[in-house]
Amino acid sequence: MIQRVDVKYLKKPEEVGLENPVMIEGLPGIGHVGKLVADHLVKMLDVEKVVELYSHHFPPQVMVGENGVVKLPKNEVYAYKGDNSPDLLILVGDYQSISNEGHYELANAYLKIAKDFKVSRIYTLGGYGIGKLIEEPYVIGAVNDESLIDVLRDAGVKFENGEPAGGIIGAAGLIIGLAMLENIPSACLMGTTSGYMVDPKSAKAVLEVLMRLLNLEVSVEDLEERAKEMERLIAQIKEMQEAQIPQFKSDDDLRYFR
Amino acid sequence: MIQRVDVKYLKKPEEVGLENPVMIEGLPGIGHVGKLVADHLVKMLDVEKVVELYSHHFPPQVMVGENGVVKLPKNEVYAYKGDNSPDLLILVGDYQSISNEGHYELANAYLKIAKDFKVSRIYTLGGYGIGKLIEEPYVIGAVNDESLIDVLRDAGVKFENGEPAGGIIGAAGLIIGLAMLENIPSACLMGTTSGYMVDPKSAKAVLEVLMRLLNLEVSVEDLEERAKEMERLIAQIKEMQEAQIPQFKSDDDLRYFR
């Protein structure tokens, strides 16, 4: 049985032993940019799962894995002990809330986890949809503490006059908004993206900023490769459109659209 | 007055005296496949009603019976003491939740009942809509414990690479997902079906698998008969479509579409 917002600690924060870690959030959203980056970190770093989070605010269903085993919608937090970089607490997962109120309840839970682990800073990751294909994605920022702006600028983040004009919707925005009330200096890093498809190239841009901010090194090869596949796919689509020859891509090529 | 989720025990689990029963869930859903099977079991076996469940998550209305007496939306649990088969706890009913959160709250309640009765395994039943008429329906499975896969395969269940790709929505999925957290090995059995109409033929396929799994014998005659009526009806519809002669079926023939 799971509670409305159900945070299950697999290990107590004091047992995990992180020192004032930096929290990274990368949940599904525009272009899946944040999710791609955070999932990539979990895959590349030597992490340990410390929290599982279930909620009535996730879709009422299970997913079925390749092996026929089902999986409840859940989000997860991974711990990483840094060498040259600060310790990290990485929040990843399948879904954001499907209700408005749920967004607030889940963001509260994420902040509670941050506080339990004595997080010193939070970076939330996302995409910034601009409605057209973009050759060279870059990263724009928003902060909950003006003193962070210079730090981010030095790492290559742009600040553009109140952009995004529509605000930052969902977990990436609410988390740094709530963190302001808790005095945790935090920023949202948004990779520019078309908004039409999963965008590993934008994710790579965000990851590179994040590595500079964290003094962290991870291979970006995997994202680069997926970005290249993506470009080939886009090129093919353009060709098809020009030739007006209907032609269907294999399931494999299309997985980026999911 | 009824609570948000209101589980009324007609008899205490220890009085019912089932021994580590297997729970069967068959609520309304795609092709009403699960409901047809579970209702059929309740009708054919010598069962005893042990739980009634009301909820604010059901539609706010009553149904009116043939005799003019109203009926609140409710789900029910029946107990069956097995001879050669294990004892059973069969969950049937009129509705699933009409809200997202309600699905979770109701699934929690079903799991609570399962635990109160010390259920040893759960089979949830449903349909798997494939969008076209199907001559020979078969049964695909999903489990919450990999060790169940061989058991199910031996009973004729197919496992198809992460199908259903869209996941399993509602009670049939959530129950086995939540059962995983409670360490109750469970599976979802889905009869392939068009998804366009009530499908007793698919239900029969699911029932046959279930009988093998439970070492249980019940007549399938009733489902076969309804399947035949259904086939006649489909044949007539096809004919009508080909002849393009508008012709209306009697109310009786159309009851399958409800």
Add this chain to the structure above:
Amino acid sequence: MIQRVDVKYLKKPEEVGLENPVMIEGLPGIGHVGKLVADHLVKMLDVEKVVELYSHHFPPQVMVGENGVVKLPKNEVYAYKGDNSPDLLILVGDYQSISNEGHYELANAYLKIAKDFKVSRIYTLGGYGIGKLIEEPYVIGAVNDESLIDVLRDAGVKFENGEPAGGIIGAAGLIIGLAMLENIPSACLMGTTSGYMVDPKSAKAVLEVLMRLLNLEVSVEDLEERAKEMERLIAQIKEMQEAQIPQFKSDDDLRYFR
């Protein structure tokens, strides 16, 4: 400040001193049939307001009266001490719940009031929309206790094989459904109506049945007059349609459509 469901007793049930009253419910619904009847009773009988009910499940707004004074959405219960008839508890009001769950929460509150006043029977009133204009409206019934059927038949109520087939939605249905769990024999009386407009003629049919059931006499003149105005209006509309001359009715004539 008002609670989610806020029942304000103006007088304690024991002070009101009704003896096992019959509860009458007439809230807005199909053709406003139930509301017309219950409002008419409150107007014609010598009643006393005993309960006001506010709720977050009503629309978040106030209405503005002719005098410029606002009015919160609320329902009300009136007490009537009978002479030859039983005592009555009449539930009237502006709205039903605007959420699904709210319907259940409000119905619970109505039942609580019924129990506080030791209600012996409940009649809920409504319309039964049949989709076409109807010359001679009649009353169909649904009960929560089979023994009531003969009583109702004697008063002129018809029972039609499981009608309404779609069930009875909202307060009129839920109240008698919940009353079944509390062992209060109850019935829903539905006047047949087109479903397209407010229908005082159907209301009159329901009122006449109710008067026979309660051994109560009230003038029906007011409903008859409104029914006649309505007929004139319908006649005019038909004429206009036939003549195909666009012509607009005064505000006064159209008030029935609200």
Add this chain to the structure above:
Amino acid sequence: MIQRVDVKYLKKPEEVGLENPVMIEGLPGIGHVGKLVADHLVKMLDVEKVVELYSHHFPPQVMVGENGVVKLPKNEVYAYKGDNSPDLLILVGDYQSISNEGHYELANAYLKIAKDFKVSRIYTLGGYGIGKLIEEPYVIGAVNDESLIDVLRDAGVKFENGEPAGGIIGAAGLIIGLAMLENIPSACLMGTTSGYMVDPKSAKAVLEVLMRLLNLEVSVEDLEERAKEMERLIAQIKEMQEAQIPQFKSDDDLRYFR
């Protein structure tokens, strides 16, 4: 972390030391009339912020300021100690509730604040959309206490036979409705407006009434200037429509439409 409805007092009411203040509410709504007036008062008067209010009923997002710093959706209450006018408590903010139930929960919170500060009267401000451009906006009123009508009439407020016919939706209506239950005499002042755009001219009309009611003087120059800009803009739009020459306005001119 913020509660479902989270009222954060920056200073205790007894420390603020207002004497039976008048509460003014001006939240976003039709033509943003109420918001324009209340924001103007906060800007022009020597006020002190005393309450911040966050809620799960606001949109789940943050806004991004010109400086790149995010802002959680919140409403605020400002205190003003009057000279010749009564003390004021001014409720302003970014949003109303985005759910029906939330409107009631927030209105309850506003009333709680009013009672904590021993408010003697409440004026809620809004627009009354009439669907066409209006040369000379005027102010219509609705009250929760008939004795206020003469006071308002003397200040230039009109009362029009049960207008607005559709009631007053949201905070402006609910607050005075709930205040009636708390015996706080209150009125809603609505500036007539087209309903199509932000309307500083209508706001000026409301402000002038309010100044008379409160014996308060503030410059209306700012609203007049914005009203003139608006009129130029409308004139330009009309010209463009007549000339049918597509022509785009600068961002600056269009800010009124937001």
